[in-house]
Amino acid sequence: xxxxxxxxAAKTITLEVFRYxxxxxxxxxYDTFEVPYKPDWVVLDAxxxxxxxVDGSLSYRWxxxxxxxxxxxMMVNGEPKLTCAAFLRDYYPNKIRVEPLAHFPVTRDLVxxxxxxxxxMEKLKxxxxxxxxxxxxxxxxxxxxxxLAEYKQYTMCINCMICYxxxxxxxxxxxxxxxxxxxxxxRYSLDSRDGGADERAEIIQSDQGVWKCTFVGECSRVCPKxxxxxxxxxxxxxEGTVDMMKSLLMPWGRK
Amino acid sequence: MSIPVHDVLIVGGGGAGLRAAIAIAQxxxxxxxxxxxxxxxxxxxxxxxEGGAAGVIKSDDSKExxxxxxxxxxxxxxxxxxxxxxxEEAPKELIQLEHWGCPWNREPDGSVAVRPFGGMKIKRTxxxxxxxxxxxLHTLFQTSQQFDPVTRYDEHFAFDLLVHDGRCQGVxxxxxxxxxMRIIGAxxxxxxxxxxxxxxxxxxxxxxKSGDGMALAYRAGVALKDMEFVQYHPTGLPGxxxxxxxxxxxxxxxxxxxxxxxxxxxxxxxTPLDVSDPRHPQLKSMELGPRDRLSQAFYWERExxxxxxxxxxxYVHLDVRHLGEEKINKRIPFVRDTAKNYVGVDCAFxxxxxxxxxxxxxxxxxxxxxxxxxxPGLYAAGECACVSINGANRLGSNSLTELLVFxxxxxxxxxxxxxxNPQIAIEAIAARANDEAARLKSLxxxxxxxxxxxxxxxxxxxxxxxxxxxxxRTQAKMDALCERIRELKARVKNLxxxxxxxxxxxxxxxxLELDFMIDAAEALAFSAAARKESRGAHQRLDFxxxxxxxxxxxxxxxxxxxxxKISYKDVTITRWPPxxxxxxx
Numbered sequence: 001x002x003x004x005x006x007x008x009a010a011k012t013i014t015l016e017v018f019r020y021x022x023x024x025x026x027x028x029x030y031d032t033f034e035v036p037y038k039p040d041w042v043v044l045d046a047x048x049x050x051x052x053x054v055d056g057s058l059s060y061r062w063x064x065x066x067x068x069x070x071x072x073x074m075m076v077n078g079e080p081k082l083t084c085a086a087f088l089r090d091y092y093p094n095k096i097r098v099e100p101l102a103h104f105p106v107t108r109d110l111v112x113x114x115x116x117x118x119x120x121m122e123k124l125k126x127x128x129x130x131x132x133x134x135x136x137x138x139x140x141x142x143x144x145x146x147x148l149a150e151y152k153q154y155t156m157c158i159n160c161m162i163c164y165x166x167x168x169x170x171x172x173x174x175x176x177x178x179x180x181x182x183x184x185x186x187r188y189s190l191d192s193r194d195g196g197a198d199e200r201a202e203i204i205q206s207d208q209g210v211w212k213c214t215f216v217g218e219c220s221r222v223c224p225k226x227x228x229x230x231x232x233x234x235x236x237x238x239e240g241t242v243d244m245m246k247s248l249l250m251p252w253g254r255k
Numbered sequence: 256m257s258i259p260v261h262d263v264l265i266v267g268g269g270g271a272g273l274r275a276a277i278a279i280a281q282x283x284x285x286x287x288x289x290x291x292x293x294x295x296x297x298x299x300x301x302x303x304x305e306g307g308a309a310g311v312i313k314s315d316d317s318k319e320x321x322x323x324x325x326x327x328x329x330x331x332x333x334x335x336x337x338x339x340x341x342x343e344e345a346p347k348e349l350i351q352l353e354h355w356g357c358p359w360n361r362e363p364d365g366s367v368a369v370r371p372f373g374g375m376k377i378k379r380t381x382x383x384x385x386x387x388x389x390x391x392l393h394t395l396f397q398t399s400q401q402f403d404p405v406t407r408y409d410e411h412f413a414f415d416l417l418v419h420d421g422r423c424q425g426v427x428x429x430x431x432x433x434x435x436m437r438i439i440g441a442x443x444x445x446x447x448x449x450x451x452x453x454x455x456x457x458x459x460x461x462x463x464k465s466g467d468g469m470a471l472a473y474r475a476g477v478a479l480k481d482m483e484f485v486q487y488h489p490t491g492l493p494g495x496x497x498x499x500x501x502x503x504x505x506x507x508x509x510x511x512x513x514x515x516x517x518x519x520x521x522x523x524x525x526t527p528l529d530v531s532d533p534r535h536p537q538l539k540s541m542e543l544g545p546r547d548r549l550s551q552a553f554y555w556e557r558e559x560x561x562x563x564x565x566x567x568x569x570y571v572h573l574d575v576r577h578l579g580e581e582k583i584n585k586r587i588p589f590v591r592d593t594a595k596n597y598v599g600v601d602c603a604f605x606x607x608x609x610x611x612x613x614x615x616x617x618x619x620x621x622x623x624x625x626x627x628x629x630x631p632g633l634y635a636a637g638e639c640a641c642v643s644i645n646g647a648n649r650l651g652s653n654s655l656t657e658l659l660v661f662x663x664x665x666x667x668x669x670x671x672x673x674x675x676n677p678q679i680a681i682e683a684i685a686a687r688a689n690d691e692a693a694r695l696k697s698l699x700x701x702x703x704x705x706x707x708x709x710x711x712x713x714x715x716x717x718x719x720x721x722x723x724x725x726x727x728r729t730q731a732k733m734d735a736l737c738e739r740i741r742e743l744k745a746r747v748k749n750l751x752x753x754x755x756x757x758x759x760x761x762x763x764x765x766x767l768e769l770d771f772m773i774d775a776a777e778a779l780a781f782s783a784a785a786r787k788e789s790r791g792a793h794q795r796l797d798f799x800x801x802x803x804x805x806x807x808x809x810x811x812x813x814x815x816x817x818x819x820k821i822s823y824k825d826v827t828i829t830r831w832p833p834x835x836x837x838x839x840x
Contacts, residue, residue: 023758040494040597052710056762057754061294063461066497066593068389069298085596107432108759118295118409127397128356140353142365148358155358155390159297184397191356 011037013088014095015046017058020106028106030097031055037092043083044072047098047110060110067224070158073165074110075099080165082224101165103174114161120177124203126184129196147192154187154232156225163219163229169212176212177203179219179229186232201243210236258685261406262286262673263666264426264441266413266468268296270388270655271637272447273395274348274662279670280402286670289439290399291408291428293463293764297396300449300461301658304388305500305589306372307380308655310345313369316377318342325653326831328374328545329617329646330791331807332481334827337624337642341653341660348659349381357394358383370586371505371538372651374545374838378505378538380652385500385589388655411437412764413467415691416444416475416633417684423475423633424679427691431764434757436695438688440681442673443632445665446472446620450638451775455613456717459491459498465768466775468639472620473774477628478811480641480824482618482775483783484792486649487726489549491612492598493567499590499609501651504542506586507535508575510549511606512561518571519544522552525839530577540839547648547792548838550611554726563608567598572606579603611726615654617645617792618779621811621824626665632672636665643809647791698752698766705751709765712750713772716743720776724783729797733784740777741818747773778812778819785821786810803833 012034020028033054035046044062051058061071065084072083077097088096104112134141163179164170170178177185185204189197204210213233220230263279265272268290279288290296311321321342326333353359353367360368360382371378383390399405410431417425417438425440451466452458473479489510490499504510509530512518517527525540536543553571556562562569575583575590580603583591594600594607620635622628622642628635637658644657723736747770754762788802789795808823 021756021758024756051761056709056752057756057760059759059761061298063294063298063463064300064303065462065495066303067596068386069294069300069302069461071294071298108756111759113432114295121397122400125401127401128354130354134354136347136350136354140350140359140367143361144365145361145363147365148361152358155393156386157393158302158389159295159393188356193354193356 013037013046013092015050016095016097017047017050017110018099019109021108022106037088039089041088043076043081043086043088043096043098046088047083059108068158070160073101073160073162075102075165080162080222082160082162085224101161103165103167103171104161112161116174117159117161117164117178117181120181121184124177124181124185125196125200126181126188128188128191128194129199131193131195141193143192150192151187151190153227154183154190156227157183158225160224162222162224166218166222168216168218169214173212175208177208179233182210182236183227183229183232186236201240204236205240210240258438258440258681260440260679260681261289262441263443263445263669264289264291264439265445265447266291266426266471267299267447267449267637267639268292268407269299269447269449269637270301270392270395270658271662271665272296272445273399274659275445275447275636275666275669276405277395277399277402278663278666280404282667283670283674284404286404286673288405289408289441290405291411291413291426291439293410293412293431295409296407297393299392300464301388301392303459303461303498304655305385305498306502306505307370307382307387307652308349308391309372309379309650309652310349310381310656311342311379312346312349312367313377313379316379320376321345321379323831324375325644325650326646327836328650329648330801330836331833332646332790332809332826333644334624334642335829335831336827338644339829340624341644341657344660345656348656348663352391352394352659355394355398357390360384370502371536371543373501373504373543373549374539374650375543376539380505382502385502385587391655408439412767413471414695414767416471417687418475418630419680419683422631425684427687429695429764431759434760436688436692438685438691440679440684442676442679443634443669445626445669446633446635446639447637447662448639450616450619451772452613452616454717454772454776454779455720457491457496457721458613459488459496460613465772467768467771468635469619469778470771470774472628472633472635473778473814475630475633476814477630477633478621478813479778480618480621480809480811481643481782482616482779482812483724483786483810484617484647485613485724485779486546486615486617486792487550487611488546488614489553489611490573490609492594493570493608493610495597496612497593497597498612498614499573499594499607500587501546503573503575503587503590504536506575506582507578508573509542511572511574512556513563514561517541518556518561519549519552522548522555523839524548524552544838545648546651550726551794553611567608568610570608570610573609574606575602576604576606615649617641617643617647617649618782625668626661627668632676634665634669636661647793698750698763705749707746707750709750709762709769712743712746713769716773716776724780726794728783728793728795730784733780736780737784737818740773740780743773744777774814781819781821782810782812807833
């Protein structure tokens with residue numbers, strides 16, 4: 001008796017969830033679910049509850065549920081968010097609309113296709129191109145805490161795609177390399193151990209690179225890890241301008 | 256049917272898998288390497304590791320100390336030849352990661368900084384603030400992208416090993432995006448799929464950690480070793496089980512019961528020093544004791560009524576306030592963020608509620624020191640494998656290093672095997688496609704005919720595991736658990752998969768994962784019930800002492816049509832004869 005009374009009194013919250021199976025369905029629809037409301041639940045908990053208790057066919061990605069694996073980015077009431085870090089209490093008692101990240105092709109339901117980004121990382125050489133190769137026996141490179149701080153924030157990118165989803169430029173033209181990949185390129189170019197900046201600059205300064213950015217700054221605003229891709233992009237523009245001036249003024253010097 | 260064939264196929268794209276792939280690509284650029292991962296590699300659970308990676312580099316440390324700490328920490332169940340090799344290779348691998356760009360924290364002179372961790376006599380943990388696993392994984396992933404011979408099969412779920420003529424020659428996978436089954440041939444296969452913490456209800460482990468590789472090997476006739484040893488990390492957040500890194504204690508954090516007492520002193524872990532004492536935290540003492548002992552202390556505190564009990568469940572306090580905001584932000588910023596987000600506590604001003612949580616499986620696929628299993632062509636590395644360097648209790652910060660050392664080793668060994676054994680039975684492997692497809696289809700088209708639903712069955716499994724194989728165990732409870740597993744093993748064959756579409760069918764994958772989880776749980780439960788002693792993380796209320804006469808041996812579980820067959824295998828003891836484990840003295 002007591003338990004059924006509690007159940008009756010239990011609070012719920014409404015989730016409207018984007019559903020779409022492009023192979024067989026001509027257009028998306030929204031399914032509505034009444035989900036138990038718990039103030040310490042995140043949107044991902046609510047989605048897991050739906051999958052476990054109501055509709056096992058709902059498709060989405062998730063894994064670590066602690067904001068570090070980068071799998072569970074979705075649009076939550078129109079804002080790109082990590083759903084493992086978006087608390088129901090911040091929306092209750094209003095309903096929550098959950099959609100796949102904007103600006104990407106939808107594979108199914110809340111699952112997007114992120115091939116484009118994976119290709120861009122490779123293009124940009126987001127890995128260490130050693131300035132002075134060292135053997136293991138020579139030990140570690142020396143890098144002062146200050147040199148580490150130069151690039152550290154750009155290493156914090158979890159590749160969650162939230163910045164792409166917020167970027168109006170990428171939304172209009174997906175050939176734009178985009179915020180996360182440019183920030184990762186910057187991360188290596190700023191590292192005192194790296195010598196690959198010139199190789200990366202070809203892409204960074206290309207038509208698809210930093211110059212496509214109109215400095216809206218949404219990428220930095222939405223980043224769940226406080227990375228500042230917009231800053232990386234502006235630094236890239238300044239560097240490109242300086243290099244261009246150098247090549248005009250000193251054509252015999254470094255390209 | 257034409258199938259892709261690779262020299263080496265790696266299942267799993269976490270730290271061990273990527274390290275293996277890079278090792279092969281660098282040493283043998285003519286060989287083709289496949290990385291099959293059920294998630295994009297940078298989503299792998301290595302990403303969640305926080306505290307750091309152990310390797311001897313400072314002049315006050317020595318390899319002898321690292322061996323001693325690891326072997327004693329593992330309650331003498333580690334193979335000492337493997338530990339020595341591991342300790343020797345560890346710093347080289349961490350330097351290699353440094354060369355690839357890992358943003359290790361630094362000393363003012365630019366050398367790599369180290370921090371203390373539990374069970375260590377000398378501090379030797381390399382760290383990248385408190386997101387070490389994240390930085391290691393992304394460094395490895397980004398590094399791996401430059402190698403053309405590495406082909407990635409992202410979001411492919413490996414559901415069977417293809418064994419022909421007594422040799423592993425490939426895997427059967429589902430390409431999750433298309434839902435197509437894909438058979439991939441390989442001259443050698445390495446399992447790097449991580450552990451299976453999800454068989455427990457309360458775990459730090461990510462959703463993907465369902466023991467896949469353990470079950471794949473087990474089904475192929477390979478033994479699972481030391482599966483009863485499950486590490487409870489002493490400091491998880493109540494409710495979610497999200498980890499608060501041991502680095503919080505390494506930096507000086509203290510554990511308090513509800514009376515405000517540093518209760519570890521009552522559990523033979525040493526005498527506390529005041530937090531203002533410059534000698535605090537003392538290595539290998541109190542809060543820097545080993546994880547198994549700290550989690551066991553919590554159990555007894557709860558029995559004595561000394562822990563907090565409220566709507567969050569039972570917990571104690573982890574207090575880092577005395578470190579001050581600046582140090583907290585610099586050394587353990589993720590702890591502050593995580594506690595703020597998930598329990599609403601700002602640790603600069605309030606203690607963090609914590610309790611023990613399932614964190615790591617010391618056991619896994621039985622391999623030798625070269626990562627080879629008993630099945631020719633099959634290797635394993637990382638948490639899914641058991642070499643064993645971790646024995647009955649892993650030391651914090653050895654697992655990240657283990658990924659590198661044994662990932663590389665597995666890669667090079669598998670590469671050599673592939674070169675020496677180039678002929679594989681491609682047609683026989685391809686012919687398996689029909690059987691495998693039929694098996695999958697039977698799951699698919701079961702439709703509403705099956706009676707069991709995934710989520711309730713998974714809950715039954717996980718709660719049975721907690722009840723029967725928790726921090727303290729008894730024969731009666733473990734026998735009851737074994738009985739439950741027999742039942743679940745039958746019922747999982749009757750799972751209902753209501754989602755009949757092919758594209759990104761996560762329900763189908765979840766069903767296959769649950770089937771794997773039950774296999775891993777079976778080996779664990781039966782190995783635990785058979786070990787009638789207390790050692791490391793396997794603690795029994797009915798056999799409180801370690802019994803070296805009868806159980807200084809690895810448990811070996813082989814799958815059969817009925818209960819698993821449990822046998823034992825000698826531990827390799829070289830220079831460190833078993834003695835009493837002593838902390839805080």
